[in-house]
Ligand SMILES: Nc1ncnc2c1ncn2[C@@H]1O[C@H](COP(=O)(O)OP(=O)(O)O)[C@@H](O)[C@H]1O
């Protein structure tokens with residue numbers, strides 16, 4: 001019986017399970033959306049129990065679809081929405097609060113306080129991050145401060161914190177293992193990416209007891225076997241990485257200077273910088289790309305844009321001018337240009353390189369001639385402008401001219417968006433045949449650890465081109481549009497400050 005690798009891809013809006021074969025081809029997929037909770041403006045929560053049950057559900061479904069049993073799985077790789085914080089009680093295994101999602105802005109005032117106290121340089125030097133409510137640390141503090149009895153229980157050693165990978169491993173092993181991988185640790189604001197350990201000074205600053213934190217392991221090694229009813233066959237869990245790092249690995253951006261951009265809920269561009277942790281002077285993040293077993297840690301520069309694909313969801317659910325996300329392509333393509341309309345999709349603030357939690361969505365340039373098609377096209381441009389701003393910062397930090405940008409994620413299927421992106425970036429866009437690169441990366445990490453794949457070269461040879469988009473717009477025209485975009489951005493900045 002041939003064996004397969006199972007990737008568990010726990011994303012922001014859905015849980016997915018994908019079975020890959022030795023050629024890196026998909027054998028079966030199962031996916032389930034789960035509920036998004038928005039208790040207050042700017043707050044976003046998930047139910048950790050639903051994250052777990054949906055993830056187990058899709059894993060079982062994928063196996064059933066392929067007619068396989070757990071013992072046909074050579075290894076499990078896990079990849080996950082990053083930064084989202086789960087706190088649970090070790091005694092019961094139950095969460096003490098909903099997961100506070102990476103998009104959640106509730107800790108923005110505390111972050112402002114930390115910045116005013118002058119901690120930014122220390123935080124950047126140790127973690128590679130900026131002080132922002134995006135990262136897990138201030139979310140954990142919020143739970144300890146707001147859930148009755150949580151701080152006392154944490155100080156007594158009863159509470160555990162984990163990003164979503166930790167929560168899944170804890171459940172897959174019936175509470176036997178409390179761990180995370182180094183990529184997920186690097187997104188918490190509590191982990192020193194140079195010493196490779198949780199940092200006591202940062203833990204003091206955030207008021208998080210060290211006893212809550214998971215053990216940090218590499219991204220590719222056998223951590224444990226599964227136990228419990230679903231994976232009763234003791235399948236090795238052998239690879240873990242945050243979803244953007246996994247996509248970078250799945251896209252085979254494994255040499256310094258190679259970059260990918262994922263278009264999911266948000267967009268995340270990662271540029272491989274090898275074993276050198278390049279400190280950004282242009283408001284990007286320095287992050288761990290992966291650590292393969294005992295090999296040295298490799299790093300990336302990252303630009304995180306919070307709202308891209310979800311801006312298309314807003315056209316569908318909020319404005320209701322399309323019925324499904326793919327419909328945006330025909331609507332936006334029905335007009336030549338936006339007729340002067342610019343849309344800044346800062347619905348949950350702005351991430352890199354602006355870092356403004358108080359920015360809000362803005363549409364400017366509307367006239368009596370503006371139609372739904374112009375708004376749709378301005379949305380696609382708004383996505384592409386944000387990504388272009390990140391690339392500009394990246395070029396300055398790394399001092400490189402990008403040869404090409406590899407793309408993936410749900411919205412990368414949109415040819416019009418990809419063409420607009422190539423035009424505004426003035427660089428070629430390259431889309432691979434398998435765009436499930438996040439899951440593929442997790443599968444590769446796990447499969448390499450158990451010898452399912454023999455070498456990095458073997459898997460790199462599996463990458464195949466689907467389509468290449470060359471810039472068709474002149475550099476002058478692209479710059480003229482950027483100038484308008486920058487004016488629109490200025491109008492979006494700081495909008496919600498007075499409500500904080
Ligand atoms: N053809 C399309 N054009 C534009 N956006 C799309 C298209 N198809 C999907 N999307 C957007 O892509 C996102 C889903 O991508 P996915 O990679 O599954 O995201 P995530 O992993 O963040 O949940 C949604 O926000 C959806 O609106």
Ligand SMILES: O=P(O)(O)OC[C@H](O)CO
Nearest residue numbers: 011012081082264265266
């Ligand atoms: O789940 P995604 O694909 O929206 O990715 C979320 C990122 O990991 C957040 O940093």
